[in-house]
Amino acid sequence: MSVGALITNEAGRTLVVKPSYRDYWIFVGGAVDEGERPEHALAREIAEETGLVLRVGPLLVLDWSPPLLPDRPWPMVNMLFDCGTVPTDTPITLPDGELVDHRFTEPEEAAELLSVRSGPRLRAALEHRRETGAVYLPMKTEDRHR
Secondary structure (H helix, E strand, O other): EEEEEEEOOOOOOOEEEOOOOOOEOOOEEOOOOOOOOHHHHHHHHHHHHHHHOOOOOOOEEEEOOOOOOOOOOOOEEEEEEEEEEEEEOOOOOOOOOOOOEEEEEHHHHHHHHEEOOOHHHHHHHHHHOOOOOOOOEEOHHHOOOO
């Protein structure tokens, strides 16, 4: 299971980070450790990856991803939580080695920087952030092998 944070700034831009080990950008977040609650895992990941201490808010998106061979031979449940809005000038402190860049970007650009599975999560999260409740994203046939 993985967790991600929808973090925006006062201008409505979305925070994305560039890992050293991927060709695409990702949400702040990561894997949930055994026995760890998803919201606790996300709070830990936010602090480790950005230096921020943020309240983990409501679940916005629940998504299932198929195995990605050879890198990940198991399916994955992904949860994207609302972690609020921060001031535009909020300093971000990236960990050495794991993340190489970050940016607050317009949602359309962020969706393009993210993976083929995460882009739709962002769009759904922004839409459902204004409403109550989470959304489950059904997998499209063309996404089965991505």
